[in-house]
Amino acid sequence: MAVTASIPMTQPTALPAWAREMWRYRVLYLFVLPFAALVVVFGLWPIAQSLVLSFASSATAFRLNPDYVGLENFETIFSDRRFIASLNVTLFYTAISVVLNVAFALGYAVLLSSRYLKRGNTFFRLAVFLPVITPDVAGFIVWKWMYNQNFGAVNAALGSLGLPLFGGIADSDTVLSALVVAELWKHVGFYTIIFLTNMQLLDPALDEAAELEGATAWQRFWYVTLPQLRPAITINVVFALIQFLKTFTVVVVMTKGGPNFSTNFISYYAFQKFEQASYGEAMAMASTLFGLVLVLTYALYWALERTDWR
Amino acid sequence: MTARIPYVLAYACAISLSILFVYPYYWMFVGSFRTTEEILTAPLRLLPEVFNLSAYGEITSIGGASLLRLTVNSFWITTASTAIAVVVTALGAYALTRRPKMLGFNLIRYGFLLTIMYPFMLLVIPVFIVMFHLGLLGSYSGIILFLSLGPIQFFLFEQFFRSFPKELIDAALMDGASELGVLFRVVLPVARPVVGTVTLVTFLLNWSQWFPVLVISRTPDTYTLPAALLSMNSELGTNFQGIMALATLTTVPVVIVFVLTQRRVMQGIAAGAIKG
Numbered sequence: 001m002a003v004t005a006s007i008p009m010t011q012p013t014a015l016p017a018w019a020r021e022m023w024r025y026r027v028l029y030l031f032v033l034p035f036a037a038l039v040v041v042f043g044l045w046p047i048a049q050s051l052v053l054s055f056a057s058s059a060t061a062f063r064l065n066p067d068y069v070g071l072e073n074f075e076t077i078f079s080d081r082r083f084i085a086s087l088n089v090t091l092f093y094t095a096i097s098v099v100l101n102v103a104f105a106l107g108y109a110v111l112l113s114s115r116y117l118k119r120g121n122t123f124f125r126l127a128v129f130l131p132v133i134t135p136d137v138a139g140f141i142v143w144k145w146m147y148n149q150n151f152g153a154v155n156a157a158l159g160s161l162g163l164p165l166f167g168g169i170a171d172s173d174t175v176l177s178a179l180v181v182a183e184l185w186k187h188v189g190f191y192t193i194i195f196l197t198n199m200q201l202l203d204p205a206l207d208e209a210a211e212l213e214g215a216t217a218w219q220r221f222w223y224v225t226l227p228q229l230r231p232a233i234t235i236n237v238v239f240a241l242i243q244f245l246k247t248f249t250v251v252v253v254m255t256k257g258g259p260n261f262s263t264n265f266i267s268y269y270a271f272q273k274f275e276q277a278s279y280g281e282a283m284a285m286a287s288t289l290f291g292l293v294l295v296l297t298y299a300l301y302w303a304l305e306r307t308d309w310r
Numbered sequence: 311m312t313a314r315i316p317y318v319l320a321y322a323c324a325i326s327l328s329i330l331f332v333y334p335y336y337w338m339f340v341g342s343f344r345t346t347e348e349i350l351t352a353p354l355r356l357l358p359e360v361f362n363l364s365a366y367g368e369i370t371s372i373g374g375a376s377l378l379r380l381t382v383n384s385f386w387i388t389t390a391s392t393a394i395a396v397v398v399t400a401l402g403a404y405a406l407t408r409r410p411k412m413l414g415f416n417l418i419r420y421g422f423l424l425t426i427m428y429p430f431m432l433l434v435i436p437v438f439i440v441m442f443h444l445g446l447l448g449s450y451s452g453i454i455l456f457l458s459l460g461p462i463q464f465f466l467f468e469q470f471f472r473s474f475p476k477e478l479i480d481a482a483l484m485d486g487a488s489e490l491g492v493l494f495r496v497v498l499p500v501a502r503p504v505v506g507t508v509t510l511v512t513f514l515l516n517w518s519q520w521f522p523v524l525v526i527s528r529t530p531d532t533y534t535l536p537a538a539l540l541s542m543n544s545e546l547g548t549n550f551q552g553i554m555a556l557a558t559l560t561t562v563p564v565v566i567v568f569v570l571t572q573r574r575v576m577q578g579i580a581a582g583a584i585k586g
Contacts, residue, residue, distance in 0.1 A: 022413055027489040028405040029412075035402025036418045038459045041444075043425030046436035053436070062442060108327065116320035126572050127328035130335070133568050133575065135518035137536045138557040141543055142338045145550060151346075153337050156353035185331065190579070197580045239583065246429040249521070253543055267431045274435050286432035293429060 054283040061279035073284035082261060083269065083285065089176075090265045094244040097180055101244075102236050104184065105191035106229070110221065112192070113199045125196070129189035136186060140253040143182040144169065147254075169254050172262040179250055179263060186250075187243060191236045198232035199225075234304040238297055245293050266292075335561065341554035342366070349550065365551035372538045372556070373545070375530040381559070384517065384534040387450065391457035392512040396505060398458060403467035404493065408479075426461040431521060438525050448528030456526065457516050462582035463508050469581065470504040471497070507578040510571055517564050535560040 015023070022029075054073055056066035077083045111117065112124055131139055146153045147168030155165045167174035202225065210220045248267040251257060257264035257272070270285035341349060342365050343358040370377045406415050425433070437456060438447070446452030474497060482496045498505075520536035527533055530541065539556050542549075568575055 018413060021409075025409050025412060025489065028409055029414075031401040031405035031493075032415070032418060034398040035405075036421075038398060038455065039418060039422045039425055041440065042437060042456050042459055043428075043433075044421050046433055046440050047424065047428055049436040049439055050432070053439075062439065064443075111320060111323055114320055116317045117324055120321075120324070122572075124324045124328050125576065126569065127331045129572070129576055130565065130568065131331065132579070133514045133518070133564055134335075135520070135536045135539075135560050135564065137518075137520050137540050137543070138338075138560045139334065141539060141553060141557055142334045144543075145341070145553070146334060146337060151349045151353045151550075153333075153353055160354070185334070189331075190583070193576050193580050194583065197577070235583075242429075246431055248431040253540065267429060270432060271435065274438075279439075282435060286429070286435065289432060290428055294427065 050283045050286050053279055054287045056280055058278050058280040069280070073280040074288075077281055077284050077288070082264065083266075085261065086264045086266050086269045087288075089262065090245065090247070093176060093179070093247065093263075093265065094241065096176075097183060097244040097247075098237060098240040100180060101184055101188050101191055101240050102233065105188050105195055105236065106233070108188070109192050109195035109199060110225070113196060125193070128192050131186045132189045132193075134186075136249045137253055139186055140182060140250050143178075143185070144254045147178055170259065172259045175255060175259060175262050179247075179254065182254070183244070183247070183250055187240075191240065194236055194239075195229065195232055198229055202228050230304075234301065237304060238301055241297055241300055242293055245296070246289065335565070338554050338557050338561070342551060342558045344551065346550050362551075365549075365555035368549065369542075369552045369556050369559075373530045373533075373541050375533055375538065377559075379531065380533055380535050380538045383450075383532060384536075384560075387453055387457070387523070387534055388513055388516045390450075391454045391516050392509055394454065394458040395460060395463050395512045395516075396509050399460075399463045399508070400467050400501070400505065403464055404471050404497065407468055407471040422464065425459070426464075434522050434525050437522065441526055447526060448532065449526075450532055452526045453523055453532060456522050457519055460512065460515065462515070462579060463512055466504060466508050466511070466578060466582040470501060474500070507574055510567070510575055511578045511582065514564050514567060514575065 053061050053066065055068050055070060056073075057069045060066040108128065112121060117124070145151075147155075147166070147170075149155060149165075149168065149170060152168065154168065158165055166178070169175050169178050206224050206228075207220055210224050215223070246267050247265050248271070251263050251265055251268045252271075255263045257268050266285055266289045270282045270289070273279075273282035273285060340356070340358055343361050343363070344355070345362060345364075348355075348359050372380065402418075406419055409415065410419075441447045441452045441456075444452070446455075478496055479492055482492050487495065517534075518536060520534065520540050523532070523534050523537040524540065527537070530538065533541070535556070539553070539560055542553055542556060
């Protein structure tokens with residue numbers, strides 16, 4: 001082979017095939033080295049650190065050899081009623097947000113891809129996607145003030161329309177819906193664009209055929225478009241699930257877990273434990289959330305792929 | 311006449327929703343020019359009474375760091391982490407797709423996948439401990455290096471290199487090119503569009519980062535604009551106008567970049583995400 005001629009003469013010959021391949025493509029190891037280093041140092045090491053520390057005593061967390069306490073941290077957090085409440089509200093919030101975001105995105109994508117909206121489409125897409133790339137801190141701070149009872153835009157608008165005022169983030173009965181709306185504003189553009197990207201791949205012939213057969217617009221959506229969008233729905237549901245299970249920034253900016261712990265989501269609670277130097281408990285919560293993300297993502301993916309959900 | 315009803319309905323829906331999506335930006339921008347008293351009397355006023363620029367003067371120093379410093383930090387940290395991310399991820403993804411079965415390559419790939427599955431916010435906490443051990447706490451390099459690893463970047467590159475015709479590489483090797491020659495003369499010239507997209511997307515995503523910046527920093531001297539905005543948010547005594555001014559300054563650069571490059575950014579983020 002001509003290729004081997006270009007390999008330097010130092011090539012060892014008596015090695016097994018895999019070792020010869022390693023030698024021949026050794027420069028690829030050089031290429032991958034910085035990437036692998038980043039993965040190890042800022043990925044695997046911290047993950048291992050957090051798993052290890054969830055079994056260690058907080059006071060010794062910064063030592064290279066911390067004291068191990070077995071399952072004590074997990075026992076502490078699972079006997080903490082505030083953590084159980086945090087788990088529940090996280091799951092509740094996630095369920096509502098996933099359904100609303102994916103449903104809104106699907107509806108809006110159908111609207112934006114309809115034949116009635118030819119002009120201005122670029123602007124509509126830009127408007128819905130702009131919040132996705134906007135720094136989340138800035139977006140949520142603006143929402144926080146818009147919900148303000150005294151001079152927020154939300155209540156001013158409701159008041160001028162003669163509608164009842166909204167408690168916003170100050171009232172523990174309305175705070176979850178306030179966060180759902182602000183986060184929908186922030187994230188729904190992402191899911192909408194994923195649906196729109198997938199809709200470009202649909203086969204227009206199917207839709208035309210159904211129309212010729214006399215199918216109504218609703219029937220065409222339900223029996224023609226929707227089944228073709230199934231992979232996109234699965235992707236969006238899984239993305240949304242991961243996104244909302246780890247809801248964090250909106251709480252830090254707008255509510256600090258309140259009022260009265262009604263928005264004390266797991267990632268925020270874990271962060272608070274970290275700030276109070278309860279590293280062991282913080283890491284036990286982090287590991288629990290990671291486990292939850294993995295199990296729920298896999299279960300949902302499996303369910304959406306296999307069952308006929310319609 | 312009835313044929314026009316669906317058009318009217320569709321446009322009415324799309325226009326009103328678009329206004330709702332854009333309105334917070336408008337309220338923020340106008341709010342940065344209005345005093346608290348003015349907003350209290352007319353929260354929804356569309357134009358400021360007078361263009362009161364005092365808020366932009368008040369935020370020249372935030373929590374001990376100057377606005378200039380924060381802005382320079384933002385641009386420096388975002389640009390440096392974007393550059394490192396593009397080079398390191400491109401080389402890594404190239405090697406991993408060129409010979410996926412090489413010893414150890416699968417391990418690196420799975421390690422990366424595990425990392426991006428781990429909830430980002432909770433990864434940052436142990437990163438604090440890692441930075442402590444590495445002596446990088448409070449340093450720019452710590453922040454920049456941590457921000458150089460991201461899922462969308464990797465998946466966009468991987469997608470591109472996977473679809474790259476193998477025959478071209480083999481032909482170049484036959485002609486006696488080295489692996490380095492193949493990368494620089496055969497692959498990279500064609501990879502310009504994907505490099506551009508990844509650069510744009512990484513810049514936009516890293517500009518927004520605040521949590522790693524806050525956790526790795528020791529003083530506000532290494533804060534970026536979003537990190538400073540957050541610390542201003544938690545301060546007692548609320549300076550509404552100042553917060554809106556800083557939020558505007560934090561948002562304007564990404565809005566400009568996005569509006570100029572929107573199609574590419576949206577396609578890039580969608581493509582990189584679908585792959586993952």
